[in-house]
Amino acid sequence: MKKKKKLGIVDVLVWIVIVITFIWVVTPFYWAVITSFKKPIDVFRLSVVPWLQFKPTLDNWYMEFTQRGPEIMKGITNSIVISVSAALLAIALGSLAGYGLARFRFRKWKNQDMALWFLSQRFLPPAATVIPFFLIIKSLGLLDTRLALVLVNTTFTMPFAVLIMRDMFKELPVELEEAALVDGCSRWTAFLRVALPLAAPALVSTAIICFAFTWNEFLFALVLTYRQAIPMTIVIAGTEHTQGVQFWYVSTRLLLAILPPAILALMVQKYIVRGLTMGAVKG
Amino acid sequence: MKERGSFFVVPGIVWVLLFTIFPLVYSFRVSLSRVAYGRITGFAGLANYARMFQDYRFWGVLGFTLIFVIFSVAITVSLGLLLALVFNRKMRGLRFFRALMTTPLFTAPVALGYLGVMMFYEENGPINILLQTLGFSKVPWLSDIFWARTAVIMVDVWQWTPFAFIILLAGLQSLPDEVYEAAVLDTSSGWDIFRYITFPMISPVLGTVIMLRLVDAFKVFDIPFALTNGGPGTATRTLTFYVYTQGLRNFDLGYASAMAYFLMFMSLAVGIFFFRRYRSLYE
Numbered sequence: 001m002k003k004k005k006k007l008g009i010v011d012v013l014v015w016i017v018i019v020i021t022f023i024w025v026v027t028p029f030y031w032a033v034i035t036s037f038k039k040p041i042d043v044f045r046l047s048v049v050p051w052l053q054f055k056p057t058l059d060n061w062y063m064e065f066t067q068r069g070p071e072i073m074k075g076i077t078n079s080i081v082i083s084v085s086a087a088l089l090a091i092a093l094g095s096l097a098g099y100g101l102a103r104f105r106f107r108k109w110k111n112q113d114m115a116l117w118f119l120s121q122r123f124l125p126p127a128a129t130v131i132p133f134f135l136i137i138k139s140l141g142l143l144d145t146r147l148a149l150v151l152v153n154t155t156f157t158m159p160f161a162v163l164i165m166r167d168m169f170k171e172l173p174v175e176l177e178e179a180a181l182v183d184g185c186s187r188w189t190a191f192l193r194v195a196l197p198l199a200a201p202a203l204v205s206t207a208i209i210c211f212a213f214t215w216n217e218f219l220f221a222l223v224l225t226y227r228q229a230i231p232m233t234i235v236i237a238g239t240e241h242t243q244g245v246q247f248w249y250v251s252t253r254l255l256l257a258i259l260p261p262a263i264l265a266l267m268v269q270k271y272i273v274r275g276l277t278m279g280a281v282k283g
Numbered sequence: 284m285k286e287r288g289s290f291f292v293v294p295g296i297v298w299v300l301l302f303t304i305f306p307l308v309y310s311f312r313v314s315l316s317r318v319a320y321g322r323i324t325g326f327a328g329l330a331n332y333a334r335m336f337q338d339y340r341f342w343g344v345l346g347f348t349l350i351f352v353i354f355s356v357a358i359t360v361s362l363g364l365l366l367a368l369v370f371n372r373k374m375r376g377l378r379f380f381r382a383l384m385t386t387p388l389f390t391a392p393v394a395l396g397y398l399g400v401m402m403f404y405e406e407n408g409p410i411n412i413l414l415q416t417l418g419f420s421k422v423p424w425l426s427d428i429f430w431a432r433t434a435v436i437m438v439d440v441w442q443w444t445p446f447a448f449i450i451l452l453a454g455l456q457s458l459p460d461e462v463y464e465a466a467v468l469d470t471s472s473g474w475d476i477f478r479y480i481t482f483p484m485i486s487p488v489l490g491t492v493i494m495l496r497l498v499d500a501f502k503v504f505d506i507p508f509a510l511t512n513g514g515p516g517t518a519t520r521t522l523t524f525y526v527y528t529q530g531l532r533n534f535d536l537g538y539a540s541a542m543a544y545f546l547m548f549m550s551l552a553v554g555i556f557f558f559r560r561y562r563s564l565y566e
Contacts, residue, residue, distance in 0.1 A: 013369075014369055014370075014372075014374075017366070017369050018380070021366065021380075021384075022380075022383070024441070025383060025384060025386070025387060025445070026383075027409075028395070028398050028399075028402060028441070029386070031398075031401065031402060031409055032398055032401070035401065044406070044407040045407070046407075046409060046412040046413070046416075093294050093295045093298055094295065096291045096292070096294055096295060097291060097292045097294070097295030097296070099291050100288045100289070100290075100291025100292035101292060103288065103291075104287075104288025104291070104292075106288065106289075106292075114292060114296065115565065116565075117296065117299065118295070118299065119565060120554075121299065121303060122495075122498070122554075123498050123550055123551055123553075123554035123558075124303065124547065124550070124551075125498075125501060125502045125523065125543075125546050125547055125550050126502060126504075126523070127502065127504070127522065127523040127526040127527070127543045127546055127547075128307065128310065128543045128544065128546060128547040129303060129306045129307060129310065130526070130527070130530070130531070130543070131310055131313065131526070131530045131531070131536055131539055131540050131543060132306035132307070132309040132310035132313065132540075133306050134530075134531060135309070135313070135536070136306060136309065151302060152302075154298070154302075155298065155299070155302040155303060158295060158298060158299070159299075162295055163565075188290075191291075212389045215391065216389070216390070216391035216392065216393075216394075218391065218392065218393040218504070218505045218508075219504050219505070219523070219527065222527075223527070223531050232391075233391050233393050233394070236391075236393065236394055236397060237393060237397075237508075237509065239397075247401050247404075250397060250400075250401065251401065254394050254397055254398055257391055257394045258390050258391060258394050261389045261390070261391070262386045262389045262390055264389075265385055265386065265388070265389035266382055266385070266386070269378070269381070269382050269385070272385055272449065273449060273450055273453040276388070276446060276449070276450060276495075277450055277491055277492075277495065278565070279565065280491050280561070280564040280565050281450050281453055281454055281488050281491060281564070282453070282457065
């Protein structure tokens with residue numbers, strides 16, 4: 001027998017929680033957006049509704065792309081180049097290792113131990129490697145290059161890619177690859193032509209997660225770059241110091257730094273739980 | 284399978300060896316050395332490690348790091364669990380809500396820090412205006428030790444509560460319905476169902492969330508760097524922050540490396556403690 005549905009106290013409470021959570025999540029973003037459309041004089045008033053409480057202006061955005069355009073473009077370009085390269089390298093290495101761990105059984109060094117080897121990276125604080133990295137990059141003459149940040153971020157994101165791709169390949173039916181092998185394909189062709197295309201959605205999602213993590217990375221960017229190779233995270237850090245409380249400028253830059261990974265992340269919902277727990281929890 | 288799969292896993296393993304283990308070994312050597320002007324000038328034995336225990340700043344930094352870790356993890360995990368329990372039902376728009384909740388996770392923490400500067404601004408910042416409208420007095424968010432620490436923790440809670448929420452929700456939704464139906468038939472109260480059925484079944488996922496949150500909280504750097512710049516004084520400096528200032532601003536590399544090692548061992552200890560219990564999730 002089905003219970004009759006009624007709008008009880010529980011439902012009302014749930015709705016209250018939904019509304020509060022919604023406001024809690026959205027307010028900071030909303031504040032940044034409206035501040036970026038405010039004239040300086042409106043910034044320090046509690047004016048929330050555009051047109052009604054303040055007159056929105058495009059001045060800040062116009063300034064951002066004209067007068068301060070070159071600096072911003074440099075930051076965005078660097079961020080894109082670094083994040084895309086690191087993500088591609090990470091999924092290349094990650095899908096190889098993930099495939100190896102999923103399809104072969106290793107004897108000398110067991111599969112679990114290798115998985116643990118990659119997983120242990122998750123527990124390593126970046127502070128532990130930042131000083132040796134700085135010294136090594138400096139002695140290689142790679143300070144303030146994008147390459148340095150690509151190497152660092154590949155190192156941080158690859159373990160994610162390995163463990164997620166391992167799970168994905170494990171879930172693919174082996175039979176298709178076996179059929180390909182029987183037909184005379186090499187293992188390598190079976191991997192490239194059969195397994196990889198089947199895992200493509202997971203591969204794209206993993207790449208997006210790696211891209212977002214690299215885009216948001218700050219400590220190593222702060223240490224390894226200072227002029228030519230600075231990504232967006234460093235650009236916004238510089239803005240605050242020189243512009244003080246000119247929030248109308250700060251907010252435009254914050255939005256430019258925040259939006260790309262946040263929007264991309266909306267596309268990877270299916271794999272997000274795995275990604276965040278490195279495969280421990282399937283969602 | 285008989286073929287050799289090392290071809291697939293070797294690149295990833297070598298990469299980790301090259302970019303993590305090698306720097307760690309190098310930094311261990313630095314931590315045992317006397318360093319002047321960025322150059323190793325002699326062997327120092329354990330002097331750098333001994334120095335930590337006499338450095339009152341180190342104790343202060345360690346103290347705040349622990350406060351931060353305890354409060355941030357406790358609040359994010361309990362709020363996340365609460366939300367996950369509330370939303371663990373069939374309802375329309377859950378996917379949209381969940382997607383919205385992932386955006387904070389993919390927002391650069393350093394950007395959030397500066398967004399926090401806007402939100403917590405003492406003179407006519409939105410939070411203070413709101414408090415005043417509600418009849419409270421202005422709060423010196425960023426200039427008072429207690430409130431600055433609170434603000435740093437609040438921003439972190441804002442960012443990471445969704446993490447706990449999303450993973451715990453995935454854990455709850457993977458529990459089989461039958462158990463609940465049986466429990467409802469036994470007319471257990473809601474609290475009993477939670478305590479004797481839901482909680483034991485969710486505890487591996489909860490343990491994993493706590494573990495990952497602990498490990499991440501020990502690494503915190505971006506938010507205090509951007510929001511308070513470690514101030515007022517050194518009240519919101521974290522261990523990573525202190526490693527950064529000592530090592531890469533003051534170039535006291537030996538001492539900074541020793542502290543980095545200390546941080547790493549704390550983080551690894553936490554990781555190993557939890558990992559031994561929840562290892563099966565990763566296999």
